[in-house]
Amino acid sequence: MRDAGLTAVDVTDQDGQLWERQRAGQRSQEQALVRVAATPTELGGVLGATDACEGTLVGRAALGTSYVEMAPDAVARLHGALPGSARAVLLDGPAPLRAAGESWGAQPGPELELMRRVKRRFDPTHTCNPGLFVGGI
Secondary structure, eight states, rough: OOGGTOOOOOOOOHHHHHHHHHHTTOOOOSSSSEEEEEEEEHHHHHHHHHHHOOEEEEETTTTTTEEEEOOGGGHHHHHHHHHHHHTEEEEEOOOHHTTTTSSSOOOOOOOHHHHHHHHHHHHHTSSTTTOOGGOOO
């Protein structure tokens, strides 16, 4: 990690307090919480993107799942700075951030229209989690 230019890196087996802080941050009224899924080989890039957004990260490297807490205005920058196949989902944040748009960071494409058609086919009355999936599906 330090080879990638990251200076504030802590690795610990005693991570109970870190996870407690992460869980508490899931319901933050001021900060944004983003779950990032990436391959373990992309962890350096995820850490770099988090650092560039001045966020804090708690994660399990072997599982490729990280939780990033950051200022709400940094969420779009994080989406753009993540490496390769890493994917980010906004889990929580202030109401204006959640209402502003795309929690999944997905770009419109042919797969989004396919997902919309599947949703219309199997949930025509939009009763199952309306608006919570990619593209507001």
